[in-house]
Amino acid sequence: MNDSYLNFVNSPFGARVARSLGLPKPEVLRRYRADQPEFGGLMAIGAGREPQLLDALANLVTGIGVTSVAHESAGLWVPLANRHGLMTGRFEAAESGSQGKLAALLFDASGIEDSTQLEPLHGFFHDTLRSLGRCGRIIVLGRPPESCATPRQWTAQRALEGFTRSLGKEARRGITANLVYVEQGAEGRAEATLRFFLSPRSAYVSGQAVRVAAAGAGLEATSTFDWHQPLAGRRAVVTGAARGIGASIASVLAAEGAHVIGIDIPTAREALDATMRQLNGTALAFDIAAPEAPAQIAAALDEQGVDIVVHNAGITKDKTIAKMTEAAWQSVIDINLSAQERIDDALLAAGILRDGGRIVGVSSISGIAGNLGQTNYATSKAGVIGRVQSMAPQLRARGITINAVAPGFIETQMTAKIPLAIREAGRRMNSLSQGGQPVDVAQTIAWLAHPGSAGVSGQVVRVCGQSLIGA
Numbered sequence: 408m409n410d411s412y413l414n415f416v417n418s419p420f421g422a423r424v425a426r427s428l429g430l431p432k433p434e435v436l437r438r439y440r441a442d443q444p445e446f447g448g449l450m451a452i453g454a455g456r457e458p459q460l461l462d463a464l465a466n467l468v469t470g471i472g473v474t475s476v477a478h479e480s481a482g483l484w485v486p487l488a489n490r491h492g493l494m495t496g497r498f499e500a501a502e503s504g505s506q507g508k509l510a511a512l513l514f515d516a517s518g519i520e521d522s523t524q525l526e527p528l529h530g531f532f533h534d535t536l537r538s539l540g541r542c543g544r545i546i547v548l549g550r551p552p553e554s555c556a557t558p559r560q561w562t563a564q565r566a567l568e569g570f571t572r573s574l575g576k577e578a579r580r581g582i583t584a585n586l587v588y589v590e591q592g593a594e595g596r597a598e599a600t601l602r603f604f605l606s607p608r609s610a611y612v613s614g615q616a617v618r619v620a621a622a623g624a625g626l627e628a629t630s631t632f633d634w635h636q637p638l639a640g641r642r643a644v645v646t647g648a649a650r651g652i653g654a655s656i657a658s659v660l661a662a663e664g665a666h667v668i669g670i671d672i673p674t675a676r677e678a679l680d681a682t683m684r685q686l687n688g689t690a691l692a693f694d695i696a697a698p699e700a701p702a703q704i705a706a707a708l709d710e711q712g713v714d715i716v717v718h719n720a721g722i723t724k725d726k727t728i729a730k731m732t733e734a735a736w737q738s739v740i741d742i743n744l745s746a747q748e749r750i751d752d753a754l755l756a757a758g759i760l761r762d763g764g765r766i767v768g769v770s771s772i773s774g775i776a777g778n779l780g781q782t783n784y785a786t787s788k789a790g791v792i793g794r795v796q797s798m799a800p801q802l803r804a805r806g807i808t809i810n811a812v813a814p815g816f817i818e819t820q821m822t823a824k825i826p827l828a829i830r831e832a833g834r835r836m837n838s839l840s841q842g843g844q845p846v847d848v849a850q851t852i853a854w855l856a857h858p859g860s861a862g863v864s865g866q867v868v869r870v871c872g873q874s875l876i877g878a
């Protein structure tokens with residue numbers, strides 16, 4: 408759907424009107440385009456005491472080929488960068504006024520062990536934030552609090568979450584701020600995640616705290632991939648692929664090299680066929696909630712197996728509980744939740760989902776916050792989160808990850824049905840003051856499906872522009 412307000416305030420006349428009336432001016436977000444460089448510009452590096460992730464950052468900077476500047480808090484960076492043969496310089500305090508100079512700010516807080524050591528966060532971002540350009544990226548790196556050795560360290564690492572989320576709310580201008588907790592031993596597994604959060608692919612993901620775990624490290628040793636076509640040779644099933652977010656997921660996974668098998672209901676067959684034809688994919692017209700569907704899907708995939716399963720199909724049947732029929736309750740739970748369980752069980756039991764595979768469920772911020780008129784929908788979407796959290800430890804031994812994305816307001820036919828006033832509120836009540844696009848959800852799923860995301864499992868990543876709902 409078209410966001411006419413965003414288009415208006417970004418026109419020369421609209422910008423003048425917005426300025427004179429003091430209206431909010433959402434930024435036109437920079438999104439990934441295959442014909443434009445994904446990374447570029449200057450990246451400023453800061454650090455707290457005894458940073459432990461600078462080597463991982465040096466590998467990242469080498470991989471994406473950008474130039475870095477070291478803030479005074481990261482004295483160790485310059486000799487390290489020199490050792491890696493990287494182009495680097497020092498961030499000068501005088502640059503703090505020069506808006507737009509930097510593309511990203513990265514801060515290594517992994518060595519902070521006590522709340523009294525948090526000040527360098529203030530120092531670094533105080534000096535650099537005004538130099539960050541529009542649609543810039545902020546990443547704070549830490550250690551997962553629950554893996555910390557002492558209560559003081561846990562406390563200080565947990566504090567990073569409030570800091571990063573607040574930065575996301577302050578920064579504006581299409582800037583995102585996210586926190587990546589890298590477990591000890593997982594330093595070599597963080598690159599795909601750091602690339603995602605630095606890239607325009609994460610345009611609508613802000614205020615998130617993501618963990619990269621060491622558990623099962625080594626299982627992916629046999630998995631080689633090319634950063635430009637990371638899913639080449641992999642097969643991906645996407646449910647609800649005929650339109651909206653599902654069609655976009657199918658298209659992004661195909662662009663990354665996957666062969667996509669799209670599933671949708673028989674009445675959507677024409678649209679599904681058209682989408683899959685464009686992607687050289689395979690169309691399967693099944694109602695995923697039909698009792699025979701899991702066996703039919705398993706049979707259709709059996710010969711070659713599958714590496715990625717994306718449970719995207721979902722419906723709403725909104726009514727307050729007193730007015731909701733049993734059928735409306737049941738169909739939403741069945742399609743949005745129980746069908747996912749039955750399909751996964753069938754694919755896992757028969758070994759059709761291969762070891763090292765990826766499962767991604769589409770939840771919703773309604774499943775986190777609850778929503779008036781959506782007891783059925785929010786129940787199903789909270790269930791998706793429970794499923795991911797409960798299954799992740801069970802699947803670890805096979806190197807299979809399972810995660811959920813929780814979209815906020817995304818411009819699709821589903822949200823076009825919402826009455827205008829509520830729709831407008833849903834669009835603006837987030838740090839980026841706009842709705843997301845289906846591709847924002849799709850790109851987040853592609854990162855979770857990436858062979859380099861083996862350390863990311865059991866997590867829920869919101870794609871909501873840091874919505875106030877359920878925050």
Ligand SMILES: NC(=O)c1ccc[n+]([C@@H]2O[C@H](COP(=O)([O-])OP(=O)(O)OC[C@H]3O[C@@H](n4cnc5c(N)ncnc54)[C@H](O)[C@@H]3O)[C@@H](O)[C@H]2O)c1
Pocket residue numbers: 646647648649650651652653670671672675693694695696719720721722742769770771772813814815816817818819820821822
């Ligand atoms: N649009 C949003 O703002 C938003 C927000 C949060 C979560 N979501 C979730 O994202 C997912 C996709 O949403 P969308 O906005 O693209 O919706 P949509 O209605 O545009 O597309 C959903 C697709 O799922 C298919 N589908 C429905 N029931 C099915 C069944 N029984 N078997 C097979 N396919 C079936 C539909 O035919 C359709 O093609 C859903 O799970 C939805 O709950 C959307």
